[in-house]
Amino acid sequence: MKRFSSLLMASLVALGLCVAPAGAAPNYPAKPINMLCVFGPGGAADLGLRVVAEYATKHGFTMNVVNMPGGSGTQAAMQVLNSRPDGYNVVFGSTSFVTLPMMKRLGYTIDDFIPVADITDMPLTFCVRSDSGINSFDEWMALAEKNPGQYNYGSPGSITSQRQFLSVLLKDKFPNASVNHVPYASGHEVNTALLGNELKAAFGVPGTNQNYLKSGEFKLLAVTSDKRLPEYPDAPTFAELYGDKYYWVSFHGIFVKKGTPEEIVKKLSDIVGQALADPEVIEKFNKIGITANYRNYKDFVPFLDNVKAQSVEALTLLGLI
């Protein structure tokens, strides 16, 4: 009997732990974590998230990746906002996760979320055809200024990071140039158009341009990363050419609902950090064609503030906010 009652007590305590407010959360995670991905399955960013989730699942954080590309990712964001701030619903988003609420009335902004960790950053790559004879971004701009309206560039969407970046750069450094932006549905279509001589430049990300850069059909004129890309040591960064302001990457990171206890945020951030330091994970990232750019929940905040400032400047310039 004594044994039974102690068992009963233990079960009651256990039960109590289950219903206790998540704020205490000593045993987080007690159940699988939903990783809501704003991208469809199969893209580089989605694959990267899956690699991290696989690692975390092996180390006690069972993570289920759920793709919710609906409504340009707003559905994933709303599902997180409609759930309890207990760290079991996490959204994986990119730059549009920050910019979309600035442009449209969504009923939420990025400030309703707590940044947890940055997983990968993609620099933007400005490519031309190798047979164009153009060797630097300055040369390209000189031709564009000489032939107004004739020098255009393509990017994979209508309001892309590429377009935002270039519109700021053009305003600052080449105010007289008239350069048209041509939107496509994907980076592959941009490549096709440059191969077909329809465009004067393709502004993409390394993952989609690399096949043609390696085959020699495209030439990389400049990249928006902070350092030169190891695969293309001859291509300068925009920051080298025009100043540190033009370090501009597209981040891909995870967020939880505001109000989630700091302990949980820290635990999540740490497991991502642990994953991104794992050599096996890094090797898988290389295969996908992305890099591990871990920023923990503290470093991610100032980085995002800079992204917000960049976006506000670009979107105001484009007349979108």
Place this chain on the structure above:
Amino acid sequence: MDIVLSAIATALSPACLLANGVGVALGIIFGALPGLTAAMGVALIMPLTFNMPTVEAFSALLGMYCGAVYGGSITAILVGTPGTVAAAATMLEGPGLTARGESKKALDMATIASFIGGTFSCIMLIILSPLLAKAATAFGAQDYFAVAIFGMAVVASLASSSAIKGGIAALLGLYISTIGTDPIYGDLRNTFDIPQLFSGLPLVPVLVGLFAVGQILVTMEQAFVKNSQSSINVEISRKGLSLKDLTSNAYNFLRSSIIGTVVGIIPATGVGTASYIAYSTARSASKTPELYGKGVLEGIAATESSNNAVTGGALIPLLTLGVPGDIVVAIMLGALMIQGLVPGPLLFTEHPDVVYGIFTALGVSNILMLVMGLMAVRPLAKVLLVPTTILMPAVLTLCIVGGYAVNNSTFDLYIVFAFGILGYLMAKINMPASPLLLSMILSPIAETNFRRALVISDGDYSVFVTSPISLGVLLVTLGVIVRTVLVEIRTRRKLAEAEEQFVSDSVQ
């Protein structure tokens, strides 16, 4: 070459063969059951393929496609109702042969003709698409615009039997396609501040609603309200096909397969059109046209080889340009995108493994269809005995699962039901649903490329006529439009004359 061989090996792996076989078997059942169509079958199994490797997914989808196009002939021959629109022309001949106790002969002819047509178009796909893909890098925005406009003109011309209803359906499709984010400037259109609509209406839920749920509601109404569940006899005769039946149709097979492949390549036209054209061509070429309509094997040879020849043909513009050749491959476009693949000329250079895997899978589908058709047509025909009242609720469940699975979104289920009701209402007033879907798919291609061409040319409209491809396609389009209008005027005039005649007769 290694890539090609390993792609073929992938498509022949047990997993892909299983997926393909299941696809073909389900396809034959879907095709055979009145009310279930190829488009519906492909839309329903698509969500199940998301987690499969690409070639395996396409094995299942292509198997479903080929099987369903063929399966319709079973019902057309045995029961005298078309299982799918593809078999509508087969129905003109099949029942006559069945009445004479030659149903096995007719079924075998349909099977072999389907195999010949399907295989012919698969070979054409393998020969033509790499060539077209090479040429397609020269396709600029203005050329894509011209092709899309051509497709829309064809949609309009096909609807001319009930021009106004088809036109309304097409305009509805145009409107629906404007919902979402403007493709060039990124502004929102017709979203009414509903965030779920920001990226437009998702294609699969719309399809499942329009083509599956709508049709299920119509069929259920007939079964429950009108209680028209008739007893069906699916006995098959013993006497099979002779070699002479095949050899005497050799030229017919070739002609019909070519017709089917060409119709497949033309955007917006599909199996229904192909089988009617092939049927009427075969009749006018026949030495015994007076026998047509009473049950001739030639007719079945023509319709079934042409409608299965559409399958390979329709994939040609899909894979090389991203412009679907018919409704079913328009749905497969979605499957391709979900696999992270963008159709277009680069698909051939960046993912030859996938392209050749798809080619092989299509060939395998045709072989499996032949084997199953010849060996298993008796048990497969038994599905016609399953009561509608049991079958349809089961399929409805699949629709709901499928509609949800694409985006894991409850909102998409509302779309499934809304379009299900729309599909039901359209069926009730005899309004065709395919113009809606085709214009919904073609008009964004037209709009985006029109505006893109103007951004590239810096606002110069002459690009549409200075590009030879665009000019040529636009001229053909003009021809299609002029012809459609002339035919329409002539029919109106005839109708008016007949009416006048009628009025003057009754006055006298």
